[in-house]
Amino acid sequence: MEKSRTEDMQPYCRISRDFYIRDVLEVAPGIIGKNLVIVLHDDSVARYRISDVEAYRGYEDKACHASKGKTPRTEVMFREGGHLYVYLIYGMYWMLNIVTGTEDNPQAVLIRGLANISGPGKVTKTLSIDRSYYGEDLVTSSRIWLENAGAAPEYKTSPRIGIDYAGEYWKSRPWRYYI
DNA sequence: TCAGTGATTAGG
DNA sequence: CTAATCACTGAG
Numbered sequence: 001m002e003k004s005r006t007e008d009m010q011p012y013c014r015i016s017r018d019f020y021i022r023d024v025l026e027v028a029p030g031i032i033g034k035n036l037v038i039v040l041h042d043d044s045v046a047r048y049r050i051s052d053v054e055a056y057r058g059y060e061d062k063a064c065h066a067s068k069g070k071t072p073r074t075e076v077m078f079r080e081g082g083h084l085y086v087y088l089i090y091g092m093y094w095m096l097n098i099v100t101g102t103e104d105n106p107q108a109v110l111i112r113g114l115a116n117i118s119g120p121g122k123v124t125k126t127l128s129i130d131r132s133y134y135g136e137d138l139v140t141s142s143r144i145w146l147e148n149a150g151a152a153p154e155y156k157t158s159p160r161i162g163i164d165y166a167g168e169y170w171k172s173r174p175w176r177y178y179i
Numbered sequence: 180t181c182a183g184t185g186a187t188t189a190g191g
Numbered sequence: 192c193t194a195a196t197c198a199c200t201g202a203g
Contacts, residue, residue, distance in 0.1 A: 091185035
């Protein structure tokens with residue numbers, strides 16, 4: 001018998017690889033309401049409920065950084081799901097993304113907001129997430145992971161933010177999910 | 180509405 | 192090497 005889904009859904013249980021290697025359009029809404037757990041510099045553990053995310057889906061999605069092919073920056077998106085894609089934008093803000101899907105199927109979920117923290121730049125500033133988290137594996141890391149946190153909440157969808165360059169079709173995909 | 184701020188990328 | 196671009200934020 002395969003690993004019990006019931007066990008996976010218990011609160012305060014680290015989410016395993018199976019969750020991440022599905023298509024990003026399944027994983028992104030599934031991340032809403034989960035806890036992002038991070039071990040701080042003083043060794044205390046903080047938990048934040050994830051409230052706002054966006055899906056970036058593969059080569060064809062013109063808004064996805066991987067649509068231009070593999071580069072040193074986007075290389076991690078081509079790995080199997082569960083790794084972190086972290087990059088600097090506008091010279092000031094680190095963006096935190098969770099890679100999803102199978103190997104060589106580049107996808108990721110941008111973490112736009114946590115409970116009481118609105119905006120992807122504020123998320124990483126609050127959690128002190130920077131370049132050093134690039135490539136971190138949420139399945140095995142001892143300093144950052146996701147865990148289940150009870151029932152899946154209701155959520156809304158909308159087009160993704162800040163991707164005017166991607167063209168009308170990709171700009172209009174309702175791939176932002178938020179509480 | 181718009182400046183800040185620097186890594187990343189394509190191109191010469 | 193150069194120059195454009197950028198999944199943002201906060202001030203006015």
